[in-house]
Amino acid sequence: MSLVTPVAVYLATHPGAELTGDQIAAFWGVNRNSVNSTFKYAETKGWVKIELKPNPNPNAATKKLRFYSAGPRLLQEIAR
Numbered sequence: 548m549s550l551v552t553p554v555a556v557y558l559a560t561h562p563g564a565e566l567t568g569d570q571i572a573a574f575w576g577v578n579r580n581s582v583n584s585t586f587k588y589a590e591t592k593g594w595v596k597i598e599l600k601p602n603p604n605p606n607a608a609t610k611k612l613r614f615y616s617a618g619p620r621l622l623q624e625i626a627r
Contacts, residue, residue: 550577551589558595558617559625565598565614583613593620 553575558564572579589595596618599611617625 550575550582550585551594554586554615555589555594555617555621558615559621562617562622562625565616567612567614571615582615586615590618593618593623595621 550571554566554571558566566574568579568582571577571582577585583597586595586597590597596616598614598616600614602609602612
């Protein structure tokens with residue numbers, strides 16, 4: 548099973564949720580470095596939306612983080 552499936556189910560049941568790559572890696576026990584590449588295709592199909600936003604931790608070395616949320620196709624499916 549692809550990582551996209553359980554994350555999409557989570558986002559479908561929590562439509563306003565946003566997850567960082569670190570949160571996805573920790574919760575589903577995957578390598579953090581593979582998260583973005585795994586979700587690139589899902590984003591092109593509309594299942595997830597990836598947004599680059601300022602890091603909420605101003606002291607972090609990384610100034611921006613990718614946030615993953617429900618994409619337009621997923622939102623359309625859960626609205627049925």
